[in-house]
Amino acid sequence: MNSKGRVNLERVSILLLDGSPLGMSILAQIFSGFGARSLHKCWTVTEAKRLLTENEIDLVVLNDDVDGEPGFEVIRWLRRLDKNPNSFASTILVSGHIKRASVQRTRDCGANFLVSKPLSARIMLERVLWVSREKRPFLETADYAGPDRRHHEATEVENLGRRRADQTPGGGAPMTASGMTESGRTDA
Amino acid sequence: MSAVRYIPNMSRLAKAMTGPGGKLVSEAIADADAGLKLLTPPGIGAIDEALDTILATMATPGPLTAEMRETVYREANKINSTGALFGMAGMGKAAWSLCEVIDLLETDLPSGRPAVDAHVRSLRILRSGELLPEAEGQALLSGLASLLAHVRTEAARR
Numbered sequence: 001m002n003s004k005g006r007v008n009l010e011r012v013s014i015l016l017l018d019g020s021p022l023g024m025s026i027l028a029q030i031f032s033g034f035g036a037r038s039l040h041k042c043w044t045v046t047e048a049k050r051l052l053t054e055n056e057i058d059l060v061v062l063n064d065d066v067d068g069e070p071g072f073e074v075i076r077w078l079r080r081l082d083k084n085p086n087s088f089a090s091t092i093l094v095s096g097h098i099k100r101a102s103v104q105r106t107r108d109c110g111a112n113f114l115v116s117k118p119l120s121a122r123i124m125l126e127r128v129l130w131v132s133r134e135k136r137p138f139l140e141t142a143d144y145a146g147p148d149r150r151h152h153e154a155t156e157v158e159n160l161g162r163r164r165a166d167q168t169p170g171g172g173a174p175m176t177a178s179g180m181t182e183s184g185r186t187d188a
Numbered sequence: 189m190s191a192v193r194y195i196p197n198m199s200r201l202a203k204a205m206t207g208p209g210g211k212l213v214s215e216a217i218a219d220a221d222a223g224l225k226l227l228t229p230p231g232i233g234a235i236d237e238a239l240d241t242i243l244a245t246m247a248t249p250g251p252l253t254a255e256m257r258e259t260v261y262r263e264a265n266k267i268n269s270t271g272a273l274f275g276m277a278g279m280g281k282a283a284w285s286l287c288e289v290i291d292l293l294e295t296d297l298p299s300g301r302p303a304v305d306a307h308v309r310s311l312r313i314l315r316s317g318e319l320l321p322e323a324e325g326q327a328l329l330s331g332l333a334s335l336l337a338h339v340r341t342e343a344a345r346r
Contacts (some may be wrong), residue, residue, distance in 0.1 A: 007211025033220025096269040097287035117269035121220035
């Protein structure tokens with residue numbers, strides 16, 4: 001991320017969903033600091049759904065646990081909203097530790113990005129910029145609606161290997177370092 | 189085979205972010221960090237509250253019940269989620285490790301209670317540990333990492 005680049009969230013309509021006062025304050029401080037002026041704070045899943053049906057929202061940032069309710073259900077619901085432009089809204093799901101049993105459900109909810117806590121302003125801004133630039137088409141199947149998951153963030157590998165495909169220009173897709181999760185976390 | 193429908197990306201975000209105005213990226217991050225700093229007192233208060241709840245829950249002797257596991261997991265996840273934001277990165281890491289252990293304990297493991305107890309004691313030491321030299325804090329976290337590895341191995345054998 002170029003620190004001398006500019007970011008403009010002044011006209012971006014952002015929905016924040018978090019059930020805890022501290023969690024909401026963290027999100028609000030981060031996005032206010034980024035210069036966002038239109039923050040819609042929702043404390044419950046019901047409130048978020050109502051707001052999403054009544055207002056135009058450009059970016060949804062939500063916690064995966066909203067007072068015991070799974071926040072990712074909002075994204076799943078949103079992606080299935082017929083004839084509502086918000087169903088394509090960019091979404092960032094913010095999550096603490098995820099239990100093994102929930103990993104797949106979380107991954108498959110249709111979010112554009114999953115950011116692991118603890119949050120940092122830098123990581124969040126990187127993800128917002130990334131999400132704003134992405135061009136992945138949406139796909140809809142019987143059990144999934146959201147950005148195409150066959151996505152790789154291309155990163156060129158500096159040292160090419162010895163395999164012929166690696167050495168041939170256009171001889172295969174570049175190796176990628178991809179991941180839908182962003183976290184500074186390392187095991188304790 | 190189920191039908192797949194492709195729809196062009198119609199996100200409005202990029203368009204909403206264009207136009208004059210805004211901030212330098214460096215300013216945006218600095219302003220957000222300054223705002224987060226204001227949250228340090230309530231943030232530390234919330235971490236202490238979560239730790240107190242964990243300690244009270246674990247004061248009950250005997251095997252870990254499902255309710256105890258759920259409470260400890262929930263409160264540890266709060267510490268994991270905010271520790272590093274409020275200058276308690278070590279506690280955050282220990283809490284994340286505790287979440288992992290509890291998640292693995294969905295199957296009953298002999299090491300369950302002792303592993304959770306060790307994490308809880310470590311959290312208490314790390315919290316009261318302004319006097320704890322950094323190297324000792326790191327050693328404590330390394331010990332928890334070894335313990336977590338052991339629990340993982342044990343869970344994988346089941």
